[in-house]
Amino acid sequence: MRLRRITARRSSVHGKGLFALQPIAAGDRLIGYKGEVTSSRRAAASQQSENGHTFVFGLSDGRVIDGSRSGNSARFLNHACTPNCEAVEAGDRVFIHAVTAIKPGDELFIDYGLVVDGDVTEEVRKMYACHCGGSACRQSMLGETATSS
Ligand SMILES: [Zn+2]
Incomplete structure (x- = not known):
């Protein structure tokens, strides 16, 4: 049996976060990001009630995995600008992999690199402000290329 x-x-x-219980090596696959695959618009609407906690994961084809619907604990992953984990897409599924060695008790982070529909206004920036406190913090959970297309 594998240890949790x-x-x-x-x-x-x-809010809640995900934490390592065991030493984790760089490259380890930790958990799949489960949830309902849906259009981003629908997920954005259902997210309104989630109090700023982002439970949706963007796929490269524009759809999202909505972790607030049939999701697992991967939805609790918080954002950091210098993350220790990354999300790897495999078809309709997303897996969280460690990018560095992680010690027991460390919180796991990914870079959300969020892309929002429409203009990135001050209000939007504020809503997705980053508080990771890292030295490379860009003060936002939005991706570098988060411009409307
Ligand atoms: Zn940050």
């Missing part, structure tokens, strides 16, 4: 390697618990960054 990660768990969700209260995070100092935002």
Whole structure:
């Protein structure tokens, strides 16, 4: 039997977070990002009630995985501008892999690199402000190329 390697618990960054229970090596696959695959518009609407916690994961084809619907604990992954995990797309599925060695007790982070529909106004920037506190923090959970197309 494999030991449970990660768990969700209260995070100092935002709401709940995912934490390592065991030492994790760079490159390890940790968890799949489960949820309903849907159009981004629908997910954005259902997200309104989630109090700023982002439970949707954008796929490269424009759809999203909505972790607030049939999701697992991967939805609790918080954003950091210098993350220790990354999301790897495989068809309709997304897996979270470690990019660095992670110690037990460390919180797991990915770079959300969020892309929003429409203009990135001050209000939008504020809504997705980053509080990761890293030295390379860009003060936003939005991706570098988060411009409307
Ligand atoms: Zn940051």
